[in-house]
Amino acid sequence: MTSFEHDGVVFDLTRSFVDVVGVEWEWRGQRNEAGEPLLVSPVLPESPVPLPDVYRDHGPLIPISPRPSAAQYRAAVDVDYAATVAAGYVETPAEFGVRITPAAAPAPVLTAHHLPHSPLEQTGFRRFIRSLQKGGA
Template sequence: MHALIDGVLIDLDRAVVAMDGTRWLWNRDITESGNFLMARLDGPSPILPLPIVLRGHGPIVPDRQPTTAAMYRQALLAEAA
């Protein structure tokens, strides 16, 4: 699932990191007004609508993911082709 907010496409299926270092993940719920609800992953916090997360914690970027063997294999096979 993706959200388009202020012209920025956000992948809600991945954890995100806000500018203040907090980590968030969509909890698969949406408010009555259509806002995605985000759960904080790295500390106690209530579940917040995405616009509140953006206002209170800053812009968000996808969280880093560890490189898997499948990713290495895909890159090496692409170079060989």
């Protein structure tokens, strides 16, 4: 029997669970004298603990989804990976770097009219400097 009902909740014991603080619990086939499944947590030294006690002390137990295999992970990350390799499109890291690095744009040529004027040539600036000299700072 791989399911257990407690407080109206049916637990599938083939799956691992996580409590509200993130501690993972799993059933390894052991039961106590009352027939309650004993859950084990790798991070808690007091395990195994009966499922009703874990439920009471650590809050609701959330089933953990099965972890994906390496093939499932690769398929999710790059769905065309197999087709890309089969087509022969494989590049070295250096080729990839060249492909994604933008080409350097030439620096613009500046002429005299592109440069800002000197503040000393502006009459307002000269007036400001003279006011500092006359009024004394």
